[in-house]
Amino acid sequence: xxxxxxxxxxxxxxxxxxxxxxxxxxxxxxxxxxxxxxxxxxxxxxxxxxxxxxxxxxxxxxxxxxxxxxxxxxxxxxxxxxxxxxxxxxxxxxxxxxxxxxxxxxxxxxxxxxxxxxxxxxxxxxxxxxxxxxxxxxxxxxxxxxxxxxxxxxxxxxxxxxxxxxxxxxxxxxxxxxxxxxxxxxxxxxxxxxxxxxxxxxxxxxxxxxxxxxxxxxxxxxxxxxxxxxxxxxxxxxxxxxxxxxxxxxxxxxxxxxxxxxxxxxxxxxxxxxxxxxxxxxxxxxxxxxxxxxxxxxxxxxxxxxxxxxxxxxxxx
Numbered sequence: 001x002x003x004x005x006x007x008x009x010x011x012x013x014x015x016x017x018x019x020x021x022x023x024x025x026x027x028x029x030x031x032x033x034x035x036x037x038x039x040x041x042x043x044x045x046x047x048x049x050x051x052x053x054x055x056x057x058x059x060x061x062x063x064x065x066x067x068x069x070x071x072x073x074x075x076x077x078x079x080x081x082x083x084x085x086x087x088x089x090x091x092x093x094x095x096x097x098x099x100x101x102x103x104x105x106x107x108x109x110x111x112x113x114x115x116x117x118x119x120x121x122x123x124x125x126x127x128x129x130x131x132x133x134x135x136x137x138x139x140x141x142x143x144x145x146x147x148x149x150x151x152x153x154x155x156x157x158x159x160x161x162x163x164x165x166x167x168x169x170x171x172x173x174x175x176x177x178x179x180x181x182x183x184x185x186x187x188x189x190x191x192x193x194x195x196x197x198x199x200x201x202x203x204x205x206x207x208x209x210x211x212x213x214x215x216x217x218x219x220x221x222x223x224x225x226x227x228x229x230x231x232x233x234x235x236x237x238x239x240x241x242x243x244x245x246x247x248x249x250x251x252x253x254x255x256x257x258x259x260x261x262x263x264x265x266x267x268x269x270x271x272x273x274x275x276x277x278x279x280x281x282x283x284x285x286x287x288x289x290x291x292x293x294x295x296x297x298x299x300x301x302x303x304x305x306x307x308x309x310x311x312x313x314x315x316x317x
Contacts, residue, residue: 007069009032013116013218016216017070026043028044031071032046035048049098054097068115075151085150092154092157103170111170112226113162113171115158115175119286119288121147122144138287141289142176173235176288178238179210180212181214181309192252202245202266203245203266204283208244208282210248211288212238213238214300214312220298221237236292239290249263268283
């Protein structure tokens, strides 16, 4: 069975991706700082690494056929202090540097590296169209430049940090991931919280466009990149039909509560007060195109927000 080495394997995407990989016949090695981690699944093993000390288990590198690089401190988990901003960047760049050095120093047969990135790369907001639906006139494509704000710079440094693997004759795929919809955490879990009390919390004006992807489609996309040798370079990992915040929240409210909910706009000043600089990411509008990955042959199980929300609300576990 092919062996996939995963960094960030215990996070939201990593846990789901591990399940998809093992269900599809792959063996998975998860890099972890903990020395005592084990799994009941015989297809899953753990190996040690330490980014701060730039240490990694060379045997894990030697066993791997593919590497999926997801490691990075959570962007929205903590206040963006100067110290935490540095951690956000260096958790990504230094982990890439460690992988590159490990590939240089250890005999290996790694065929491809599939690395995470994010649509935070696209930091400029196109103008809203005149129809008032929050749909932008321009969709961001992979050739568009990175933004100059914090997340734009972070994504640029992130992608640049893993790029040297191409000089080692390794195929590199980078996925700029949108908002991941999953019942197990992330933004979707936050969207659902107020609805427990019958409140449909619309953020700001609600017209900001969200480029999203269902967790199952994202995991399938990573596997697609492994199995299709023609895929390389950057791809936007987003569903074909973006939706604005208001529509998403109201659709979710109707599915979860029927008619028993109250729409409430959370004003921008309150979001800024609570979240500080992070509020810019919640209020930012970004219509991102997935035409490149579709042209490569990938098909979506959940292309529309209705299909994705139905799946997520039908499977509440």
